[in-house]
Amino acid sequence: MISYKKFVCCALLSGFAIFYWCIAALAAAPQYDLILKGGHVIDPANHIDQIMDVAVADHRVAAVKKDIPDSEAKKVVDVTGYYVTPGLIDIHVHVSNGGTPLDWFTPNSRHREVPEGIMTDIPLDSGVTTMVDAGTSGANDFIQEMMKVTDHSQVRVLSWLNIVENGMFSGLEQDPDNMNPKRCAQIINEFPNLIVGIKTAHYGAGINLNSPPTPWAGIDDAIACGQLTHRPVMVDTSPVPGRSYADIITKRLRPGDVHTHVFAQQFPIILPNGKVNPIMWEARARGVVFDVGYGSASFWWRDAAPAIQQGFMPDSISTDLHLGNIQELSLTSVMSQFLIMGETLKEVIQQTTVNPAEEIHHPELGTLSPGSDADIAVLQLLHGNFCYHDDGNARMCGNSKLTNVLTVRDGAILYDPSGLSMVDWQHARPQYFGHCPETARMIRGRRRCSSAADNFPRHITNYEGLGSPFPLEPWLQVPGNLGNNPPGVPHPPDLTRQYHSPFPDHPRAQPLANPKDVYPVQEQSSDSEHGQQ
Ligand SMILES: [Zn+2]
Numbered sequence: 001m002i003s004y005k006k007f008v009c010c011a012l013l014s015g016f017a018i019f020y021w022c023i024a025a026l027a028a029a030p031q032y033d034l035i036l037k038g039g040h041v042i043d044p045a046n047h048i049d050q051i052m053d054v055a056v057a058d059h060r061v062a063a064v065k066k067d068i069p070d071s072e073a074k075k076v077v078d079v080t081g082y083y084v085t086p087g088l089i090d091i092h093v094h095v096s097n098g099g100t101p102l103d104w105f106t107p108n109s110r111h112r113e114v115p116e117g118i119m120t121d122i123p124l125d126s127g128v129t130t131m132v133d134a135g136t137s138g139a140n141d142f143i144q145e146m147m148k149v150t151d152h153s154q155v156r157v158l159s160w161l162n163i164v165e166n167g168m169f170s171g172l173e174q175d176p177d178n179m180n181p182k183r184c185a186q187i188i189n190e191f192p193n194l195i196v197g198i199k200t201a202h203y204g205a206g207i208n209l210n211s212p213p214t215p216w217a218g219i220d221d222a223i224a225c226g227q228l229t230h231r232p233v234m235v236d237t238s239p240v241p242g243r244s245y246a247d248i249i250t251k252r253l254r255p256g257d258v259h260t261h262v263f264a265q266q267f268p269i270i271l272p273n274g275k276v277n278p279i280m281w282e283a284r285a286r287g288v289v290f291d292v293g294y295g296s297a298s299f300w301w302r303d304a305a306p307a308i309q310q311g312f313m314p315d316s317i318s319t320d321l322h323l324g325n326i327q328e329l330s331l332t333s334v335m336s337q338f339l340i341m342g343e344t345l346k347e348v349i350q351q352t353t354v355n356p357a358e359e360i361h362h363p364e365l366g367t368l369s370p371g372s373d374a375d376i377a378v379l380q381l382l383h384g385n386f387c388y389h390d391d392g393n394a395r396m397c398g399n400s401k402l403t404n405v406l407t408v409r410d411g412a413i414l415y416d417p418s419g420l421s422m423v424d425w426q427h428a429r430p431q432y433f434g435h436c437p438e439t440a441r442m443i444r445g446r447r448r449c450s451s452a453a454d455n456f457p458r459h460i461t462n463y464e465g466l467g468s469p470f471p472l473e474p475w476l477q478v479p480g481n482l483g484n485n486p487p488g489v490p491h492p493p494d495l496t497r498q499y500h501s502p503f504p505d506h507p508r509a510q511p512l513a514n515p516k517d518v519y520p521v522q523e524q525s526s527d528s529e530h531g532q533q
Contacts, residue, residue, distance in 0.1 A: 087129025135199025255287025340398025
């Protein structure tokens with residue numbers, strides 16, 4: 001029979017054994033969810049430009065270093081021969097409709113046409129993990145945009161708020177009465193995490209380039225809202241009599257304000273002698289930011305190529321994607337065009353990561369710094385003969401083409417068309433072949449398990465927050481309604497407010513018989529500021 005002394009001794013020894021077994025097991029457990037192994041990392045924010053491994057854990061970048069052992073991750077993806085960069089940032093895209101329902105009564109409204117905006121997750125195929133809507137909506141339809149699009153996107157969607165209250169498709173872009181800096185500031189203050197700045201677009205342009213009666217209204221009202229909210233302004237403008245390009249960029253815009261569409265045909269970027277206009281250098285020295293905003297009519301080789309050759313490069317590269325150009329345009333195709341004009345790969349990565357992050361005042365984005373959101377692009381640089389066209393139907397050829405092969409957003413692999421992160425089917429786990437393990441959950445008497453070849457996340461389902469610093473806005477946390485917020489929860493703006501129509505006599509310029517049919521109406525309460533001009 002075992003003595004008491006021996007029993008205690010055995011118990012202690014077994015305890016120690018279990019303790020050490022646990023420690024050993026913990027030490028052996030992979031500490032990372034994912035390693036992207038052997039790629040050439042370009043992370044301009046951290047001055048990294050060499051072959052390294054990138055490790056992801058718990059939705060965040062955990063380490064960027066050489067030779068991380070495979071055993072330390074649940075999943076290892078060999079990205080040898082590819083470039084690994086922070087998830088790309090496109091600060092000029094269009095999502096949502098760009099008009100409020102009331103704009104049906106405005107003769108110039110384009111709200112009845114096909115929606116302006118693209119499906120937000122499409123640019124994942126270019127490695128884009130953050131996009132900024134460029135003023136498709138204004139104060140009166142921002143909430144529509146957010147509820148219909150932004151809150152349901154796997155890509156992070158931020159916004160420039162249009163100074164035109166009813167948005168870009170409202171037919172009111174030329175109406176200064178629909179520009180209200182205080183109302184603009186009110187909405188920005190309600191959604192400070194989502195709105196990065198203010199957009200003014202098309203004002204006084206496209207009307208035979210005659211100057212409107214108040215040529216500076218759009219820019220000045222946008223800047224006034226920018227001053228109220230300490231945010232930059234993005235301008236899509238044209239020089240007209242009384243509003244020269246030199247005055248716009250060397251006098252009116254503030255340091256940090258962004259001129260998008262910089263290489264559009266209407267700007268005197270290149271002088272007749274072929275030199276870059278000195279006002280470009282002067283404005284850059286003042287801190288004015290120049291963004292590409294490629295679009296359907298805003299990029300011309302004759303402006304861009306000589307500028308790049310002379311060292312005047314854009315601060316940021318963006319697409320101006322909308323439904324009218326999504327068939328041909330992507331961020332990687334625009335980046336490729338800057339490569340064939342002479343920029344280096346490192347420069348175009350800088351112009352799509354750290355630079356735009358700084359421009360929108362979100363320095364936590366566009367970097368692979370450990371602790372940042374695991375937003376990553378894996379790019380391939382092809383060498384051969386590749387041609388591209390500009391918006392003036394002119395062609396330029398070169399030997400570079402940049403494509404994206406894999407996109408990680410918030411730690412999940414959301415784009416991988418070639419199966420770079422997947423196993424050959426013959427080596428898939430048993431579930432793939434229909435063998436559910438004994439340990440799988442029983443649901444209604446049946447054993448259930450995923451039949452995918454692995455269990456790595458390839459979709460984001462918890463849209464609310466996405467592990468990012470953008471939690472759901474407080475009033476939206478009230479389940480399912482616009483109108484019954486408890487005291488203390490901010491109200492959404494009154495979407496049924498009537499605007500001053502510039503076309504009061506038009507037969508369609510009548511209010512809805514019952515706006516409640518369109519939106520649930522919120523009773524105005526203590527917050528008397530809401531919904532008033
Ligand atoms: Zn645009």
